[in-house]
Amino acid sequence: MGWDKDIDEIKTRRALAKQQGGAEAVARQHEKGRLTIRERIDILLDTDSFNEVGEGAGVPEYDDAGQLTDFQPANFVLGFGEIGGRRVIVGGEDFTLKGGSPNPAGLRKSVYAEQLALKFKVPLIRLHEGGGGSVGGTAQEKKRRPLGEPVFTTSRFVPLAETLGHVPVATAALGPVAGLPAARLVASHFSVMTENAAVLIAGPQVVKRALGHDLTKEELGGPQVHLKSGAIDNLASDEEDALRQIARFLSYLPDNAWARPPRLSCSDPVDRCEDALANIVPKDRRQPFQMRKVITDVVDREGDATSFFEMSRKYGPSLITGLARLNGHSVGVIGNDCMYYAGAMTAAAAQKLRRFVDFCNSFHLPVLSFVDEPGFMIGPDSEAAGTIRHGTAAISAVLQSRVPWASVQVQKAFGVAAQAHFGPDSYVLSWPSAASGALPVEGGVAVAFAREIAAAPDPAARQKELEEMLAASQSPFPRAEGLSVHEIIDPRETRPKLAAWLELAQAAQTDPPAPFMATMRP
Amino acid sequence: MKVKVTSEIAGQVWKVVANVGDALAADDVIIILESMKMEIPILAPRAGTLAALHVGAEDMVSEDQTVAELDVS
Numbered sequence: 001m002g003w004d005k006d007i008d009e010i011k012t013r014r015a016l017a018k019q020q021g022g023a024e025a026v027a028r029q030h031e032k033g034r035l036t037i038r039e040r041i042d043i044l045l046d047t048d049s050f051n052e053v054g055e056g057a058g059v060p061e062y063d064d065a066g067q068l069t070d071f072q073p074a075n076f077v078l079g080f081g082e083i084g085g086r087r088v089i090v091g092g093e094d095f096t097l098k099g100g101s102p103n104p105a106g107l108r109k110s111v112y113a114e115q116l117a118l119k120f121k122v123p124l125i126r127l128h129e130g131g132g133g134s135v136g137g138t139a140q141e142k143k144r145r146p147l148g149e150p151v152f153t154t155s156r157f158v159p160l161a162e163t164l165g166h167v168p169v170a171t172a173a174l175g176p177v178a179g180l181p182a183a184r185l186v187a188s189h190f191s192v193m194t195e196n197a198a199v200l201i202a203g204p205q206v207v208k209r210a211l212g213h214d215l216t217k218e219e220l221g222g223p224q225v226h227l228k229s230g231a232i233d234n235l236a237s238d239e240e241d242a243l244r245q246i247a248r249f250l251s252y253l254p255d256n257a258w259a260r261p262p263r264l265s266c267s268d269p270v271d272r273c274e275d276a277l278a279n280i281v282p283k284d285r286r287q288p289f290q291m292r293k294v295i296t297d298v299v300d301r302e303g304d305a306t307s308f309f310e311m312s313r314k315y316g317p318s319l320i321t322g323l324a325r326l327n328g329h330s331v332g333v334i335g336n337d338c339m340y341y342a343g344a345m346t347a348a349a350a351q352k353l354r355r356f357v358d359f360c361n362s363f364h365l366p367v368l369s370f371v372d373e374p375g376f377m378i379g380p381d382s383e384a385a386g387t388i389r390h391g392t393a394a395i396s397a398v399l400q401s402r403v404p405w406a407s408v409q410v411q412k413a414f415g416v417a418a419q420a421h422f423g424p425d426s427y428v429l430s431w432p433s434a435a436s437g438a439l440p441v442e443g444g445v446a447v448a449f450a451r452e453i454a455a456a457p458d459p460a461a462r463q464k465e466l467e468e469m470l471a472a473s474q475s476p477f478p479r480a481e482g483l484s485v486h487e488i489i490d491p492r493e494t495r496p497k498l499a500a501w502l503e504l505a506q507a508a509q510t511d512p513p514a515p516f517m518a519t520m521r522p
Numbered sequence: 523m524k525v526k527v528t529s530e531i532a533g534q535v536w537k538v539v540a541n542v543g544d545a546l547a548a549d550d551v552i553i554i555l556e557s558m559k560m561e562i563p564i565l566a567p568r569a570g571t572l573a574a575l576h577v578g579a580e581d582m583v584s585e586d587q588t589v590a591e592l593d594v595s
Contacts, residue, residue, distance in 0.1 A: 170574035203578045285559075285560075286559065286560050287560070287561060288560055288561065288562055288563075315588050317530065338560060339562055340530065340531055340533075341531060341557060342557070342559065342560045344558060374558065440559070442559045
């Protein structure tokens with residue numbers, strides 16, 4: 001008699017672990033229109049690439065004869081796998097067991113996800129659906145007085161914080177996510193949620209008891225709330241879309257901070273000049289234009305699609321942020337959207353910019369900046385939001401950048417906030433529609449020339465005259481003459497000019513890539 | 523079915539372009555706001571008949587305010 005009985009028990013335990021919360025719980029999950037964690041991992045990863053970690057962690061049950069009768073697995077599934085042939089670590093709560101609220105083995109495995117990502121320097125993906133701890137503690141703790149973790153234990157939040165500087169982290173909220181899982185959800189470079197997901201610090205019952213608000217989960221933390229709050233970057237139409245977005249996000253990034261982003265082959269002609277760009281900016285500065293069209297006309301097309309992958313669209317919408325490729329190189333893209341407050345920098349847009357620029361620096365992504373900045377947002381709401389501090393922090397982040405920067409001045413670059421669009425050594429291209437100065441003519445003339453305008457026989461005519469005179473002084477031509485910009489260009493030349501610069505800038509990146517560190521910011 | 527048309531920005535109504543009863547295609551202009559010295563259109567989110575207008579010229583509009591309703595049934 002050898003080890004056959006034990007080997008059989010391993011098989012039995014594995015089979016029991018795959019049952020998750022049992023057939024009924026899995027059916028309930030499907031009735032809610034949601035997949036199980038194992039189905040999600042299966043869709044996300046390349047076929048048969050999942051290599052599970054801690055498959056045997058859980059709680060066994062035995063009969064009086066000592067025979068295994070059941071096995072409740074850890075309710076966090078974890079393992080290595082591949083996406084498009086690139087190695088990742090993926091993990092997520094099993095909602096079919098205790099609603100994803102961690103059982104003891106589940107908690108251990110979830111905390112281990114970050115440690116594995118740090119140790120093996122591979123991208124981390126967490127697919128969240130579950131609650132945090134229960135006030136009663138875990139089942140094990142209920143049987144005795146909880147001792148807590150020993151004093152020498154490293155806090156689980158240490159690796160959670162470190163991962164952001166070392167490896168790309170992408171997360172999804174695919175159902176209700178509360179407490180610790182919610183904190184882990186946002187400890188990411190990219191997060192996505194489905195329509196029926198909710199992200200909560202505490203659920204409706206706790207909120208009602210403490211504050212008297214009678215709100216549903218969705219009203220508290222649905223997509224309508226968190227895409228605007230900035231807690232979550234993108235909305236997904238369904239779970240498959242969320243997983244596709246995560247795979248797409250990772251396609252732009254290196255495996256870790258010690259590597260540069262992958263370069264893909266590019267079938268889009270590098271000298272493609274789009275005629276539409278020539279007159280996309282209206283001569284009348286009151287008329288808006290579509291900055292997204294500018295961006296997508298310049299960056300690579302991949303088949304019928306654009307390589308531009310926008311992130312955080314609803315948060316601080318006066319600034320557009322996203323990833324793209326130019327001649328196959330991954331780049332970070334920022335651009336002002338004049339459809340929102342003329343593209344002015346709000347407190348939210350400033351925080352979005354700071355986070356995005358730090359992200360680009362963490363993974364060595366050159367930045368393409370499409371500039372149409374009228375300045376910081378003004379008015380009482382903007383002052384109350386502390387925009388000046390957030391804005392100055394964003395400028396500091398931009399000017400502490402170590403990645404190559406190119407700035408295309410499409411239209412406005414006014415005030416202090418304009419500095420947030422030019423890196424420390426930016427390659428600057430100016431379109432003929434560019435206008436620069438301390439502040440826009442329309443606002444500045446009335447203030448600076450108040451007495452002169454009031455004293456004029458026809459004040460309105462004098463103001464218009466002054467505005468026209470000063471608008472001419474904001475022209476980009478003198479700046480090109482003085483080499484204050486590298487080139488003034490026909491807008492159609494933007495793609496070839498940027499692509500040529502990027503080849504040079506990338507070739508000059510000779511230092512080995514390493515994690516990015518910055519000082520305190522305002 | 524009625525769909526609310528909201529403004530994503532604060533501003534002042536500069537011009538009302540569409541009339542109640544108009545058949546609109548998606549992205550047709552309903553209202554033009556003046557905000558930060560620019561003319562920003564509020565567009566029909568999808569095709570439908572303009573069922574109601576809740577603002578007129580020179581009215582102040584706040585972020586997320588419902589400015590019109592579209593009948594899409």
